[in-house]
Amino acid sequence: QRLGVLHVGQRIEEQADFEKIYKNAWADNANACAKQYAGTGALKTDYTRTGKRTQWGLIMDGWNSLVRYYKNNFSDGFRQDAIDLFLGNYSVDEVEPASPLHVKKDWKFLALPIIMVVAFSMCIICLLMAGDTWTETLAYVLFWGSASFGTFAIILYNGKDFVDAPKLVQKEK
Numbered sequence: 001q002r003l004g005v006l007h008v009g010q011r012i013e014e015q016a017d018f019e020k021i022y023k024n025a026w027a028d029n030a031n032a033c034a035k036q037y038a039g040t041g042a043l044k045t046d047y048t049r050t051g052k053r054t055q056w057g058l059i060m061d062g063w064n065s066l067v068r069y070y071k072n073n074f075s076d077g078f079r080q081d082a083i084d085l086f087l088g089n090y091s092v093d094e095v096e097p098a099s100p101l102h103v104k105k106d107w108k109f110l111a112l113p114i115i116m117v118v119a120f121s122m123c124i125i126c127l128l129m130a131g132d133t134w135t136e137t138l139a140y141v142l143f144w145g146s147a148s149f150g151t152f153a154i155i156l157y158n159g160k161d162f163v164d165a166p167k168l169v170q171k172e173k
Contacts, residue, residue, distance in 0.1 A: 023049050024049055027045040043064060074163065078164070116151035122147075
């Protein structure tokens with residue numbers, strides 16, 4: 001009312017066009033902030049936009065959560081390093097010959113996830129394309145299933161090698 005958008009006695013709920021624009025702007029702002037911070041769009045924007053929870057919104061929230069989990073654990077260490085450099089939490093030592101950012105990865109870092117994805121894919125293919133007999137199909141499914149489970153167990157056991165942790169340590173205060 002002070003800005004002249006509404007007359008005295010008018011309510012925002014009565015202004016459907018304004019409410020729609022406002023809710024969409026609010027959800028778009030949430031998406032922009034979430035992409036900067038978490039790498040994906042905001043969660044529950046379907047509810048923010050419409051006031052209702054939708055099936056598609058639930059699916060998108062699940063997808064965004066999976067992407068956030070992956071990015072947070074396997075590809076965001078450099079972001080924290082950049083923030084630490086920018087904020088002055090890490091000071092570069094000019095005497096140190098090697099960069100603390102360059103860490104040589106072991107062979108398993110690339111090989112094991114590829115083996116696991118291939119084995120899991122073969123397991124699904126064997127389930128979808130049955131062999132001549134059910135025992136043949138069962139044997140293939142058990143082989144590829146155990147291969148995918150085995151590589152997954154090895155990855156879990158060596159979990160810290162797969163996590164992209166920040167490589168710069170904070171300076172002491």
